[in-house]
Amino acid sequence: MDRKTSEVPRYEQGPVNDLCREVDAWITTTGVRYFDPLTNMAMLTEEVGEVARIMARRYGQQSEKESDKVKDLGEELADVLFVVLCLANQTGTDLQTAWESRMLKKTARDADRHRENPKLR
Numbered sequence: 001m002d003r004k005t006s007e008v009p010r011y012e013q014g015p016v017n018d019l020c021r022e023v024d025a026w027i028t029t030t031g032v033r034y035f036d037p038l039t040n041m042a043m044l045t046e047e048v049g050e051v052a053r054i055m056a057r058r059y060g061q062q063s064e065k066e067s068d069k070v071k072d073l074g075e076e077l078a079d080v081l082f083v084v085l086c087l088a089n090q091t092g093t094d095l096q097t098a099w100e101s102r103m104l105k106k107t108a109r110d111a112d113r114h115r116e117n118p119k120l121r
Helices: 015-029 037-059 073-091 095-109
Strands: none
Touching (some): 037 073
16 A cells, blocks of 8 residues: 555554654655655665664774764664655554564564573673
8 A cells, every 4th residue: 555645544552653653744744745665665775774884884894984973873773764664654564563573473482592692691
């Protein structure tokens, strides 16, 4: 489902859905409409690249240019999150339910895995 109108999605309660509602309100009042999903996918790739640049230079072995030192990792991560929320909204994906399901699966799968990993001691 490609949401290009101002119809209000029906979200259940939860912090992820609160963010989805906030993004939808911004899109419908300020952003005019959602970009198509493929454009948003390309934008997500760009934003993840900006996060990767900061990580490689600030926390990895690449040197950081003076002009890169002012870039804020939090803002770049927020850009990634914004586009992910747009994609969820416009495709009708219930990201809150998906998040809860993923966390349950990870918890069951990794209950002892990380504690027993000698590399993490």
